[in-house]
Amino acid sequence: KSDAVPMANLEPDTVLPYKKLNENLECIRDRLDHPLTLSEKILYSHLEDPYEQEIERGKSYLLLRPDRVSMQDATAQMAMMQFISSGLNKVAVPSTIHCDHLIEAQTSGELDLQRAIENNKEVYDFLQSSSAMYGLGFWKPGSGIIHQILLENYAFPGLLMIGTDSHIPNAGGLGGVCVGVGGADAVDVMAGMPWELKCPNIIGVHLTGKISGWTSPKDVILKVAEILTVKGGTGAIIEYHGEGCESISCTGMATICNMGAEIGATTSVFPFNERMVKYLCATGRGAIAEEAEKYEEMLIPDEGCKYDKVIKIDLDKLEPLVNGPYTPDLAHPISKLGENSEKNGYPMNIKVALIGSCTNSSYEDLGRCASIAQDAIDHGLTTQVPFNVTPGSEQIRATIERDGILDVLQKFGGTVLANACGPCIGQWDRKDVKKGEKNTIVTSYNRNFTGRNDANPATHCFVTSPEMVTALAIVGCLSFNPLKDELTDSKGKKFKLKEPKADELPSDGFDPGQDTYTAPPKGKRSKVTVNPKSKRLQLLQPFEKWDGKDLTDLTVLIKVKGKCTTDHISAAGPWLKYRGHLDNISNNMFIGAVNAENNEMNKVKNQRSNDWGTVPDVARDYKANKIKWVAVGEENYGEGSSREHAALEPRHLGGVAIIVKSFARIHETNLKKQGLLALTFSNASDYDKIQPNSKLSLLNLAKLTPGEPVECEIKTGGNSEKIKLNHSFNAEQIEWFKAGSALNRMKETLSK
Numbered sequence: 001k002s003d004a005v006p007m008a009n010l011e012p013d014t015v016l017p018y019k020k021l022n023e024n025l026e027c028i029r030d031r032l033d034h035p036l037t038l039s040e041k042i043l044y045s046h047l048e049d050p051y052e053q054e055i056e057r058g059k060s061y062l063l064l065r066p067d068r069v070s071m072q073d074a075t076a077q078m079a080m081m082q083f084i085s086s087g088l089n090k091v092a093v094p095s096t097i098h099c100d101h102l103i104e105a106q107t108s109g110e111l112d113l114q115r116a117i118e119n120n121k122e123v124y125d126f127l128q129s130s131s132a133m134y135g136l137g138f139w140k141p142g143s144g145i146i147h148q149i150l151l152e153n154y155a156f157p158g159l160l161m162i163g164t165d166s167h168i169p170n171a172g173g174l175g176g177v178c179v180g181v182g183g184a185d186a187v188d189v190m191a192g193m194p195w196e197l198k199c200p201n202i203i204g205v206h207l208t209g210k211i212s213g214w215t216s217p218k219d220v221i222l223k224v225a226e227i228l229t230v231k232g233g234t235g236a237i238i239e240y241h242g243e244g245c246e247s248i249s250c251t252g253m254a255t256i257c258n259m260g261a262e263i264g265a266t267t268s269v270f271p272f273n274e275r276m277v278k279y280l281c282a283t284g285r286g287a288i289a290e291e292a293e294k295y296e297e298m299l300i301p302d303e304g305c306k307y308d309k310v311i312k313i314d315l316d317k318l319e320p321l322v323n324g325p326y327t328p329d330l331a332h333p334i335s336k337l338g339e340n341s342e343k344n345g346y347p348m349n350i351k352v353a354l355i356g357s358c359t360n361s362s363y364e365d366l367g368r369c370a371s372i373a374q375d376a377i378d379h380g381l382t383t384q385v386p387f388n389v390t391p392g393s394e395q396i397r398a399t400i401e402r403d404g405i406l407d408v409l410q411k412f413g414g415t416v417l418a419n420a421c422g423p424c425i426g427q428w429d430r431k432d433v434k435k436g437e438k439n440t441i442v443t444s445y446n447r448n449f450t451g452r453n454d455a456n457p458a459t460h461c462f463v464t465s466p467e468m469v470t471a472l473a474i475v476g477c478l479s480f481n482p483l484k485d486e487l488t489d490s491k492g493k494k495f496k497l498k499e500p501k502a503d504e505l506p507s508d509g510f511d512p513g514q515d516t517y518t519a520p521p522k523g524k525r526s527k528v529t530v531n532p533k534s535k536r537l538q539l540l541q542p543f544e545k546w547d548g549k550d551l552t553d554l555t556v557l558i559k560v561k562g563k564c565t566t567d568h569i570s571a572a573g574p575w576l577k578y579r580g581h582l583d584n585i586s587n588n589m590f591i592g593a594v595n596a597e598n599n600e601m602n603k604v605k606n607q608r609s610n611d612w613g614t615v616p617d618v619a620r621d622y623k624a625n626k627i628k629w630v631a632v633g634e635e636n637y638g639e640g641s642s643r644e645h646a647a648l649e650p651r652h653l654g655g656v657a658i659i660v661k662s663f664a665r666i667h668e669t670n671l672k673k674q675g676l677l678a679l680t681f682s683n684a685s686d687y688d689k690i691q692p693n694s695k696l697s698l699l700n701l702a703k704l705t706p707g708e709p710v711e712c713e714i715k716t717g718g719n720s721e722k723i724k725l726n727h728s729f730n731a732e733q734i735e736w737f738k739a740g741s742a743l744n745r746m747k748e749t750l751s752k
């Protein structure tokens with residue numbers, strides 16, 4: 001009986017929802033009467049009201065009931081602060097918190113972990129006690145990276161999950177629709193409210209042929225990123241299909257889905273297949289696999305279903321790619337990497353090579369890297385550069401240790417870091433280059449924005465497969481092509497590296513390693529307290545309600561020029577420690593964004609005093625003097641991560657609207673949730689009409705209506721001009737603005 005199978009072994013009281021989902025889907029089929037994509041099946045079967053919900057791709061807003069919520073420690077702090085301020089006493093759906101982002105890589109895994117436990121004690125205690133208080137599962141520091149743990153324990157075909165991290169789509173490798181959201185969305189679902197998502201378009205990626213040789217699953221997504229670019233997936237789910245899927249392991253499919261975040265996709269998903277069955281069985285979830293097989297029809301796309309766009313990739317012809325620097329869609333086939341790098345003046349010598357992270361740390365990935373490392377060792381060679389290995393979870397670390405993989409990587413010269421994000425999120429005490437020194441690093445991570453790994457804007461980061469990182473580390477230069485070039489062994493003999501090879505899953509099963517999970521207690525729960533003097537945690541005060549008047553004579557705090565990711569708006573690295581303290585973290589607001597007025601970072605003119613100051617200081621001065629302000633930006637503003645601090649900080653420091661050429665999806669929702677007006681120029685060139693000393697008025701806000709533009713008057717010197725600004729607020733989101741935030745609105749609704 002499917003009712004008897006829990007969603008996760010760690011949650012025996014839950015049930016796999018297939019029966020109910022199937023009933024919902026039957027109703028949807030009757031209504032829509034056309035073949036459905038897999039994404040549609042999963043989304044629509046999770047509708048709050050499958051009978052009445054309006055469904056139109058790219059247009060209607062879907063009210064959905066996700067199966068679970070997951071949060072990482074950096075975003076969970078603020079999400080839990082918001083949950084606490086909702087006044088509820090227990091989460092309504094299974095939810096987990098994962099401690100992975102706050103562990104800084106300095107020396108080695110064990111020492112770094114111990115230091116992090118001491119340094120972050122207050123935050124970990126808060127997360128653990130609030131998990132116990134409100135009924136969430138808690139994964140301790142050292143347990144691993146959220147996405148790896150979700151894949152190992154919680155993901156299943158047909159799952160609808162939201163989580164406060166942009167790489168939640170990783171679980172699409174196990175056939176779920178899993179979406180990165182801001183903390184406020186997570187709070188809604190944990191509070192038992194439906195989750196709202198604009199009905200996405202579906203982009204199909206048709207895979208033919210077979211992955212083989214040096215080509216790896218990472219190359220599929222590096223290719224898709226090249227084709228679609230960093231904006232190409234906006235508003236869409238990327239749905240992989242075709243016989244090529246069968247040649248990719250479950251963890252490989254997860255890698256591909258993980259990095260769909262880099263092209264702005266809502267999420268990515270693969271259809272249920274044998275590779276998923278294998279992975280579910282290997283991770284102790286054979287019962288789920290059996291149920292999924294019974295409901296297979298619900299977990300694969302219908303024949304003849306329609307995609308909004310289809311990309312075709314022949315895996316037989318796919319060459320390994322190395323993407324970067326500074327953007328994940330700049331692809332170089334390995335045969336052209338050297339030539340392109342010379343031409344573009346990228347530093348040819350590699351300073352550091354890094355493998356692992358949530359993107360590429362499966363048993364198969366690390367095993368394939370070890371096969372390359374062993375080949376090098378057999379020829380008397382080792383890595384030429386520091387080679388850092390980040391296992392994705394304690395289970396992976398313990399298993400690769402038991403099976404000798406870790407030993408090979410260490411003999412090759414590798415340093416094993418903690419099971420955590422580390423250098424991927426700027427938690428890297430890097431000492432080998434000075435700030436500002438031009439250098440190259442190669443990683444198997446997913447993201448390579450300026451300064452992402454080491455806060456050095458001159459670091460050229462290239463993302464590629466872990467196999468390619470390992471091969472390049474043997475030579476330490478971007479000009480090496482392991483498919484063609486020969487190496488010289490320690491005896492002076494020429495040889496070519498063998499193609500990487502490894503088992504997909506451990507033949508002796510996984511070793512769980514140390515116990516790093518705490519289930520919520522069943523009995524009495526103790527209260528969560530936050531020290532009012534804490535520098536790291538601060539209870540939230542509700543934002544003020546809108547006063548019903550137009551927002552007039554708004555000052556421009558900053559007109560941002562060029563790329564403005566959430567890292568530019570709210571930097572990570574050393575700032576991660578303030579993620580639970582809104583006022584303290586606001587001191588990083590916009591410090592990485594380039595001011596169009598002077599092309600400098602973190603330097604803006606205070607329009608009240610005419611002095612130049614840092615962006616947070618000037619914003620604080622405006623706030624103290626009751627001057628409301630806006631920020632102006634260009635395309636795909638807020639791309640990158642789900643961090644809602646990039647929306648909370650402007651709101652906290654007195655911002656009322658963000659006006660840009662276009663938004664990235666999660667950030668746009670985050671702004672709306674925090675009560676800010678997220679507006680886009682109807683005419684992109686109107687960006688040029690706004691000067692540093694302009695005053696902006698947003699008019700007729702009492703009549704703010706879905707689909708109707710907002711009138712904006714720009715006054716500069718003695719001149720005045722009116723322009724139109726678009727928005728994507730629906731009726732309920734307009735209520736968020738009026739209430740001052742979505743959280744205020746939720747409290748209003750719950751109290752009724």
Ligand code: SF4
Pocket residue numbers: 100101145146147165167357358359420421424425445446447
């Ligand atoms: Fe951690 Fe990097 Fe993965 Fe984000 S992308 S979860 S920072 S490893």
